[in-house]
Amino acid sequence: xxxxxxxxxVIVTAASKGLGKASAMEFARExxxxxxxxxxKEQLETAVAEIKENTGNQQIDYAVCDMKNANDIQKLxxxxxxxxxxxxxxxxxxxxxxxxxxxxxxxxxxxxxxELNLLSFVRTIRAVAPYMQRQKRGAIVNxxxxxxxxxxxxxxxxxxxxxxxxxxxxxxxxxxxxxxIVINTVGPGVIKTDRISELTKNSGEQSISLANESExxxxxxxxxxxxxxxxxxxxxxxxxxxxGQTLVVEGGNVRAL
Numbered sequence: 001x002x003x004x005x006x007x008x009x010v011i012v013t014a015a016s017k018g019l020g021k022a023s024a025m026e027f028a029r030e031x032x033x034x035x036x037x038x039x040x041k042e043q044l045e046t047a048v049a050e051i052k053e054n055t056g057n058q059q060i061d062y063a064v065c066d067m068k069n070a071n072d073i074q075k076l077x078x079x080x081x082x083x084x085x086x087x088x089x090x091x092x093x094x095x096x097x098x099x100x101x102x103x104x105x106x107x108x109x110x111x112x113x114x115e116l117n118l119l120s121f122v123r124t125i126r127a128v129a130p131y132m133q134r135q136k137r138g139a140i141v142n143x144x145x146x147x148x149x150x151x152x153x154x155x156x157x158x159x160x161x162x163x164x165x166x167x168x169x170x171x172x173x174x175x176x177x178x179x180x181i182v183i184n185t186v187g188p189g190v191i192k193t194d195r196i197s198e199l200t201k202n203s204g205e206q207s208i209s210l211a212n213e214s215e216x217x218x219x220x221x222x223x224x225x226x227x228x229x230x231x232x233x234x235x236x237x238x239x240x241x242x243x244g245q246t247l248v249v250e251g252g253n254v255r256a257l
Contacts, residue, residue: 004237006031009084011076013067013124014093016043018193019143021051022224023091026232028055032089035080037065067094067120068112077127086135087128089235092121092165093143096195097157105156113157118164125172125183133179139235140183142169146248148187150256152210162187166246173244182243184234189250191222217252 005027012024015036024036028051036051038044044062051060063079065072080087097113121142132138144162146152151159169185176183190211213220227249233239234247248254 001238003030003232005089005232005235008032008088009080009086010034010089010091010235011037011080011087011124011128012091012093013037013065013076013120014095015091016040016047016062018195019188019191019224019227020091020093021047022228023093023143023231024060025051025054026225026228027089027091027235028052028057028060030232030236031057033059033061033084035061035063035076035083037063037067037076039064039066067124068115070123073120073123074127077124081131086131088132088135088138090124090128090138090140091143091231091235092124092140094120096145097155097161099154100156101154102156109157113161117158117161118168121165121168125168129176129181132181133176136180138176138179138181139239140169140172140181141231141235142183142185143231144185144187146187146189146250146254148185148246149248150254169246170244177243182234182239182241184243185246186227186230186234187246187248187250188227189222189248189253190216191224191227191249193224211253215253216250220251222249222251 010027010032014020015024016038024034027034041064048060063076065076094116142165144165147159148162166185169183172183
């Protein structure tokens with residue numbers, strides 16, 4: 001199947017490692033121009049070199065961007081436009097908020113989670129939408145968590161902010177549909193990333209309900225590449241009519257409908 005991504009302009013945020021980098025890698029394999037971002041310049045440089053080496057695609061670049069900073073987000077989009085003339089695909093990603101129960105969380109931590117895990121998505125979409133509207137096409141994929149379907153004990157901030165992304169995506173699917181812009185939300189289950197390693201390590205100190213491999217119907221944790229393939233499909237030319245939807249990539253572990 002031709003995914004129609006060759007030469008397309010793609011932004012993947014928070015992509016120096018983990019699911020963001022895995023997604024950027026898959027877009028690069030499809031021949032896209034991929035601009036990745038994170039706060040750490042050294043990690044970005046390493047990620048760009050790794051993506052180029054593994055895919056043979058040399059059209060990979062980066063921009064340092066703090067997803068809590070509106071000016072950084074604007075500069076990120078401006079760099080993509082100056083490089084490729086437009087933005088065809090936006091993959092919204094951001095690091096997860098800290099673990100903890102409701103009574104543990106301060107106002108500062110709530111504000112931080114709101115800015116990082118919800119407001120940043122609003123800002124990136126607001127920055128790219130005019131370019132997509134002008135060309136009458138575009139794809140946006142918002143990365144969330146399996147908590148959009150089933151809450152996770154010990155992750156109250158994620159359980160609260162991630163469903164907001166679903167509401168945003170559903171609303172914008174209707175508002176932007178006439179411009180042929182598709183927008184969907186994808187939540188990872190237990191995928192082998194640094195984030196999961198961190199939560200697993202802390203699960204003994206806090207009541208975090210992450211599944212063991214033996215509890216997952218497929219008997220294993222997911223690989224970042226498996227998650228990334230779902231992202232790429234939804235953002236590709238192969239998807240012309242799926243929009244406003246929520247997909248959880250989790251090996252059958254989530255029991256909610």
